[in-house]
Amino acid sequence: MKKWIIIIVVVLVALVVIGVLHEAGYLNFKWQTLTCIFSALAGPYTFIKNKLFNNNNVDSIQDLINKAKNGMDNDEEHRQEYDAKIADKEAEIEKLNKKISELDSKTEALEKQAANVSNEVRQMSSDEMAIAFEQLYGNLKDE
Numbered sequence: 001m002k003k004w005i006i007i008i009v010v011v012l013v014a015l016v017v018i019g020v021l022h023e024a025g026y027l028n029f030k031w032q033t034l035t036c037i038f039s040a041l042a043g044p045y046t047f048i049k050n051k052l053f054n055n056n057n058v059d060s061i062q063d064l065i066n067k068a069k070n071g072m073d074n075d076e077e078h079r080q081e082y083d084a085k086i087a088d089k090e091a092e093i094e095k096l097n098k099k100i101s102e103l104d105s106k107t108e109a110l111e112k113q114a115a116n117v118s119n120e121v122r123q124m125s126s127d128e129m130a131i132a133f134e135q136l137y138g139n140l141k142d143e
Helices: 002-024 031-053 058-123 126-137
Strands: none
């Protein structure tokens, strides 16, 4: 709380000084001038803010180091879990690829067989076709 009071008092004093100098005619602000002033004040402001509010003691630094180590350990655990899942999925994909290749070879064999059957049927005489038909479907005349 004491730090905030100091900061508020410093800001108020700076504003009063700037206002008095502007009214007296010593300060004629343009946007470029204001930009230069604010950029010149940014460095000291950051330095003072860090000195007043940052606790750079050994305990806080050690806490940050411990958090970073815990985060790295968690990342490693997650990476191992996902690597295992990826390996399982890749094994499953490999199995599916093998099944696909087996089915493709069976499909090719059936297509070759179908092509051979149509060639055989073309070469058969009508009597041979009738005998083959009776063997496959039976004799409908006898029934």
